[in-house]
Amino acid sequence: MAHKSAATAGWILSVCLIGIGGCASYEPLDMSSYDPSYDQKAIASYYRDQAVSMREKAHAQATAAARYEALFGPEADLVSGARLLARYYQQTAQELERVAEAHAAVDRSRPRSPTIP
Numbered sequence: 001m002a003h004k005s006a007a008t009a010g011w012i013l014s015v016c017l018i019g020i021g022g023c024a025s026y027e028p029l030d031m032s033s034y035d036p037s038y039d040q041k042a043i044a045s046y047y048r049d050q051a052v053s054m055r056e057k058a059h060a061q062a063t064a065a066a067r068y069e070a071l072f073g074p075e076a077d078l079v080s081g082a083r084l085l086a087r088y089y090q091q092t093a094q095e096l097e098r099v100a101e102a103h104a105a106v107d108r109s110r111p112r113s114p115t116i117p
Contacts, residue, residue: 040107047100051093058089 031043065082072078 036110044100044103051096054093061086
């Protein structure tokens with residue numbers, strides 16, 4: 001008898017957990033959307049973080065280019081490749097900052113609900 005009630009309790013628990021999991025809905029955030037109903041501040045923050053990461057990569061590649069130049073001379077393929085990567089990362093960072101600012105502008109222009117003192 002105890003085995004039957006444990007099995008029944010386990011079945012009920014399984015059904016409840018599946019039901020709870022099925023009720024939770026997750027809609028991914030469209031990072032390219034300028035819809036004011038989306039969290040534009042969070043989207044802008046994401047793009048700014050990505051820009052910082054790209055700047056760090058640009059700095060690392062510029063440093064590598066200087067090291068490669070000291071080791072292999074200014075005409076080495078490693079030097080030009082590292083410089084090109086540094087430029088690419090810097091340009092990508094600038095574009096990400098531009099996108100972040102556009103999302104921040106949408107957030108700033110969004111009507112705010114009045115605060116109660």
